[in-house]
Amino acid sequence: MGQKTKILSVAAFLLALAYIVPHSSSFVVLLATRAVVFAILAMSVDILLGFTGLASLGQAAYFSVGAYLTAILATKYHVGLGWDFWLVVLLGMLIGAATAAFFGLFAVRASGVYFLMITLALGQCVWGLAYRWNSLTGGDNGINVTSRPSFGLDLTNERTFFFLVFAFFTVTLLMLYILVRSPFGRSLEGIRERELRMQILGYNTWLHKYIAFIIAGAFAGLSGVLWAHTNGLVSPDTAVLTTSVDALLMVVLGGAGTLVGGAIGSAIVFGLREYLSTLVPWWQYVLGGVYVLTILYLPMGLMGIPARIRQVRALSDTTENRAAPDKLAPKPS
Amino acid sequence: MNAQFWLIQTFNGISYGALLFLVGSGLSLIFGVMRIVNLSHGAYFLWGGYIALSVIWTTGSWALSLPLAALAVAVIGLLMERVFLRPLGFDPLRQVLLTVGFAYLFQQGALDIWGGDNMEINPPAALTHSVVIGGIYLPLYRMFMIAMALLIGITIWLAMEKTRMGAAVRATVDDAQMARGVGIDTNRISMLVFALGAFLAALGGVIGGAFLGIYPGLDFEILPLAFAVVIIGGMGSLGGAAIGAMLVGLADNFGKALFPELSYFTLYAPMVLILAIKPTGLFGRE
Numbered sequence: 001m002g003q004k005t006k007i008l009s010v011a012a013f014l015l016a017l018a019y020i021v022p023h024s025s026s027f028v029v030l031l032a033t034r035a036v037v038f039a040i041l042a043m044s045v046d047i048l049l050g051f052t053g054l055a056s057l058g059q060a061a062y063f064s065v066g067a068y069l070t071a072i073l074a075t076k077y078h079v080g081l082g083w084d085f086w087l088v089v090l091l092g093m094l095i096g097a098a099t100a101a102f103f104g105l106f107a108v109r110a111s112g113v114y115f116l117m118i119t120l121a122l123g124q125c126v127w128g129l130a131y132r133w134n135s136l137t138g139g140d141n142g143i144n145v146t147s148r149p150s151f152g153l154d155l156t157n158e159r160t161f162f163f164l165v166f167a168f169f170t171v172t173l174l175m176l177y178i179l180v181r182s183p184f185g186r187s188l189e190g191i192r193e194r195e196l197r198m199q200i201l202g203y204n205t206w207l208h209k210y211i212a213f214i215i216a217g218a219f220a221g222l223s224g225v226l227w228a229h230t231n232g233l234v235s236p237d238t239a240v241l242t243t244s245v246d247a248l249l250m251v252v253l254g255g256a257g258t259l260v261g262g263a264i265g266s267a268i269v270f271g272l273r274e275y276l277s278t279l280v281p282w283w284q285y286v287l288g289g290v291y292v293l294t295i296l297y298l299p300m301g302l303m304g305i306p307a308r309i310r311q312v313r314a315l316s317d318t319t320e321n322r323a324a325p326d327k328l329a330p331k332p333s
Numbered sequence: 334m335n336a337q338f339w340l341i342q343t344f345n346g347i348s349y350g351a352l353l354f355l356v357g358s359g360l361s362l363i364f365g366v367m368r369i370v371n372l373s374h375g376a377y378f379l380w381g382g383y384i385a386l387s388v389i390w391t392t393g394s395w396a397l398s399l400p401l402a403a404l405a406v407a408v409i410g411l412l413m414e415r416v417f418l419r420p421l422g423f424d425p426l427r428q429v430l431l432t433v434g435f436a437y438l439f440q441q442g443a444l445d446i447w448g449g450d451n452m453e454i455n456p457p458a459a460l461t462h463s464v465v466i467g468g469i470y471l472p473l474y475r476m477f478m479i480a481m482a483l484l485i486g487i488t489i490w491l492a493m494e495k496t497r498m499g500a501a502v503r504a505t506v507d508d509a510q511m512a513r514g515v516g517i518d519t520n521r522i523s524m525l526v527f528a529l530g531a532f533l534a535a536l537g538g539v540i541g542g543a544f545l546g547i548y549p550g551l552d553f554e555i556l557p558l559a560f561a562v563v564i565i566g567g568m569g570s571l572g573g574a575a576i577g578a579m580l581v582g583l584a585d586n587f588g589k590a591l592f593p594e595l596s597y598f599t600l601y602a603p604m605v606l607i608l609a610i611k612p613t614g615l616f617g618r619e
Contacts, residue, residue: 055426106609113370113425117564118608121601124557128597135594242553245372245433252430284441291434295427296417 010173010260018166022159033162035270036169037230040223042250042262043176044216049248050257051180052212053192055116058103058123059247062217064130064239065099066092066224071143071234072136085149089225096221097214099126104213108206111195120241127239142235145228155229165226169263172219176259179215188212189257253294255303264302340469342586348475350582351482352544355537356555357562357581358489358574359530365506365569366519366526368425369418372432374534375556376439377406381535382542382551383447385454395457403536410531414524440552449549454542478540485533486575493571502526506569534559558585561604567614576616 021032041063048054069092073079080088103122110118130137137143148155155161179185190198191205198205228234237243247262250269254261269287276283298304360374384405385398392398413435421427455461460477463470493499504512505519513519537555538547545551558581566577581600588596607615 055429106605110608110612113364113368113429114608114612116370116425116429117560118605118612120557120560121564121604121608124561124601125598125605128601129595132596132598133594240553241557249430249433282441282445284437284444288434288438288441291437292417292431295431295434296421299427 014170018163021162021166026158029158029162031270031274032267033158033165033230034274035267036162036165036263037223037226038247038250038270039263039266040169040172040226041220041247042254042266043172043259044219044223045247046251046256046259046262047176047180047188047212047216047219049251050255050259050261051185051192052188052209053195054111054209054213055248056107056119056216057116057241057244057248058107058119058121058126059216059220060239060241060243061103061123061126062096062100062220063224063227063243063247064126064234066096066221067228067234067238068130068137068143068224069095069221070225070228071145074145074147074228075143081147081149083151085151088149089222092221092225093218094221096224097218099221100214100217101210104210104217108210108213120244123239123241123244127236127241130239131236137236140236142233142237145232145234148229161229165230168222168226172222173259173263176219180259184208184211192257249291251301253291253301255301258301258303261301261303268302337469338590342590343583344469344471344475346583346586347579348478348582349586350579351479352537352541353558353562353581354482354575354578355485355533355540356559357566357578358486358571359533359537360559361563361566361568361570361574362502362526363530364563366502366509367418367523368423369432369527370425370429371530372429372556373413373435373439374432374530374559375552375554376436376443377410377531377534378538378541378555378559379443379547379552380409380439381406381538382454382547383443383538384535385539385542386447386452386547389454395455398454399536399539402539403532406535406538407528407532411524411528414527418527419520419523436552440549443552444549447547451546451548452542453546454539456543474543478544481536481540482578485536486571489529490571498525557601561600564604564614565607567616570614570616573614573616577614 017032021029024032041059044062045056045059048056048059070080070088073088073091074081103119107115107118107122131140133139148161150156153160153164155164180188187198187203187208190201190203191208195205198208224238227238246269250265251262252265253268254263254265268290272283272287272290276286294301298308300307356374356378359377360371363369363371363374381402385395385402388398388401389395417431417435418428421431456474456477460474461472463472464476465471493502501512501517502522504515504517505522509519512522541555545555561581562574562577564577565580566573566575580603584600584603585596588599592599
């Protein structure tokens with residue numbers, strides 16, 4: 001598939017989604033809204049994991065600062081409930097970016113497993129504050145965001161709200177797509193493949209990674225702002241380790257380095273978690289099983305299935321079947 | 334805030350650190366030998382506690398539940414390493430994600446088998462008393478925790494320093510490739526160390542169950558603490574894990590007592606600083 005076909009098929013899929021979801025039951029609308037918000041978070045993780053080769057276990061930190069900012073401004077200062085919602089969106093992205101800029105000073109010099117652990121520790125710092133700083137965050141109970149903003153649009157209507165969130169998602173996808181296709185995005189991929197070579201070529205790899213880290217933080221902050229209004233409750237659960245882990249797994253499930261993979265992963269995780277859980281009690285086995293099987297057999301995620309099929313075919317065509325399929329797939333590390 | 338406050342908090346911190354040592358030392362050994370960041374480690378802790386409960390319900394013996402639960406989880410860990418982690422080869426990201434997938438599976442399994450209620454392991458009555466030393470009440474159970482951690486720590490230390498097997502493990506931590514080169518079966522070492530790590534985590538779960546309770550979600554609560562121990566102490570270093578555990582135990586206790594609003598922050602922020610300055614931890618080897 002050429003690049004144009006890919007773009008067209010994604011666009012067609014998004015249009016179809018924008019048409020189908022609002023015509024579905026309110027439960028599906030709610031589910032889709034949540035999945036789309038997390039898709040933004042997952043795409044921010046993908047910028048780091050898929051394009052820069054940095055596995056972050058702390059993306060919930062930037063997500064939750066965005067969410068807490070929205071909740072605190074809305075409940076304590078009544079800011080962000082009218083047209084100034086757009087200001088809060090901007091502030092949410094800024095606080096996500098600023099937090100990432102600060103945390104990045106510690107995290108970005110690390111690589112591999114150490115990056116994973118330092119982002120885990122940073123995420124736990126934010127969780128600790130959210131959990132214990134009662135006077136600001138409401139502690140364990142969190143903050144209830146009771147009213148949604150209204151500016152000509154009635155966002156209490158779940159369908160209207162879905163369109164807003166979906167628009168944010170589409171714009172994010174477009175912006176991140178332009179980013180990864182830009183020379184900057186290409187140099188990130190170069191760092192993912194071989195950082196040393198990029199350094200020798202004269203790239204300041206630290207700065208590239210640092211900027212990618214900040215951009216990812218900004219979009220995680222954006223998804224946090226949307227999550228505060230989607231969920232109606234901002235509690236330490238937004239900052240907890242499992243939120244970061246989920247975002248990372250969504251990307252791996254869908255396919256790292258594809259952007260839309262994160263969105264697909266998010267849809268599957270929410271579908272399994274919230275839809276399947278109403279049908280069967282053992283839904284979490286399905287989710288865990290899907291994770292394990294994907295990691296074992298589809299290192300490139302679901303988006304990697306066509307490539308995988310081609311590989312298997314190509315292998316059976318040639319007489320030399322010795323090369324293991326795994327070796328051919330580019331490693332995400 | 335008098336001397337008594339400081340003494341009691343220090344004692345509580347050290348005994349909590351003793352528990353964290355059990356969880357953290359296993360995680361540290363696994364990381365040191367296999368470079369695997371095992372996110373199922375919290376699940377081993379939780380399962381240790383739950384299996385101990387089942388043993389207590391059927392046999393009525395608390396003393397029996399300690400080794401049985403730990404051995405059962407060690408077998409689970411062994412199978413996980415053999416069947417799933419080993420075939421992946423060396424790919425840190427996929428290994429980490431795989432252990433997360435398993436952590437979710439274990440979580441659901443525990444929920445199905447033991448339900449969602451908050452349960453507690455009741456140690457024998459002899460251990461529930463307190464002794465009074467210099468006007469301070471010291472719960473015997475906390476002393477037992479410290480004694481247990483000392484016993485385990487010294488045993489592993491002796492095994493690592495004095496036996497041939499231990500030397501092979503140390504060699505694998507330092508340079509796995511070179512160890513293979515001189516004929517050490519690192520494959521088998523990995524298997525044993527993984528099982529030992531699971532054993533220690535489960536033992537921690539049984540011992541901690543009397544003190545923290547056993548409930549769904551405990552696995553992901555204990556996991557970051559175990560990581561704090563490993564990161565502060567240095568990955569793959571037993572002495573480091575001991576010191577890391579003491580520091581985390583004390584920081585946690587004093588943080589909660591002195592700055593309740595910042596308590597977890599005071600725990601994880603030093604962890605970030607240590608990682609940023611010395612990624613291998615205070616006592617880790619390069």
